[in-house]
Amino acid sequence: MYNNQWSYICGYLTEGQDRFVENFLREAVIKEFPGKVHMIRQGEESSYLYLILNGYLETYLLMEDGRKKTNMIFTSMSVVGVSCLDEPVSRVNLRCLSRVKAAAVHKSTVLSWPPDMLLSLAMLQTLKMQGVYRQLREQAFLSVEEQILKFLRDWRESGISEMQTGIKGINRQLLADSLGISRVQAVNTLNRMLQQGKIPEEAKEFL
Numbered sequence: 001m002y003n004n005q006w007s008y009i010c011g012y013l014t015e016g017q018d019r020f021v022e023n024f025l026r027e028a029v030i031k032e033f034p035g036k037v038h039m040i041r042q043g044e045e046s047s048y049l050y051l052i053l054n055g056y057l058e059t060y061l062l063m064e065d066g067r068k069k070t071n072m073i074f075t076s077m078s079v080v081g082v083s084c085l086d087e088p089v090s091r092v093n094l095r096c097l098s099r100v101k102a103a104a105v106h107k108s109t110v111l112s113w114p115p116d117m118l119l120s121l122a123m124l125q126t127l128k129m130q131g132v133y134r135q136l137r138e139q140a141f142l143s144v145e146e147q148i149l150k151f152l153r154d155w156r157e158s159g160i161s162e163m164q165t166g167i168k169g170i171n172r173q174l175l176a177d178s179l180g181i182s183r184v185q186a187v188n189t190l191n192r193m194l195q196q197g198k199i200p201e202e203a204k205e206f207l
Contacts, residue, residue, distance in 0.1 A: 006134035008151050008178050009158040011075030013124050014051070020120040021077070023113075024051050028103035033096045039081075040094035046084035048104040049121075052076055055100035056160055056167075059092045060177060070177040072132060073097070075158055082125045085110060097174070098167050139180075144189050145198065147179045152203040161206060170206050 014021050028051065033039055040046045042062060052074060059080065060070040071092060074080055083091050085107050139147060152170070155161070161168050176186035190207070193199050199207070
């Protein structure tokens, strides 16, 4: 997250948690995932906690009407998969948007961690969920145009385009899924904003 503001993009959650990261890596196995694959699927058993070392990914839900809603986009040094610790199956889908390198620790190992490690993990999860709840609450008061501008600003500030992900531009479907609207609405609104000069020049390079 960036300061105390909510963001569509979550990264560097472990900043300032050097000891936690060091101990995590000591217990972990390094895994690599190609882009577009699922690390975790909603409703399936999940047994690993991941620390993202490189790349970026999304967590999303499939709604009852079949629509996809992206909850958050994660970048380097984020911890994902915490829900696997207390539930037999995952509540969300976790999909790689680029090639991802991650440190993985089995939940049986995590549950045997000393209290200081578990406390750090709880603090990271709390910080992440605060951002998610702020997003859901405040997103309701923004117009689609305002949401698109915020998404573009969050993308720029996240530095995703500068990472070694091979991704420079924003996928229109990802934009729509993150805003919870249809791809047609996202594309039409974006095109109208471009024609009316409402997109800042520094954001156009991502489109």
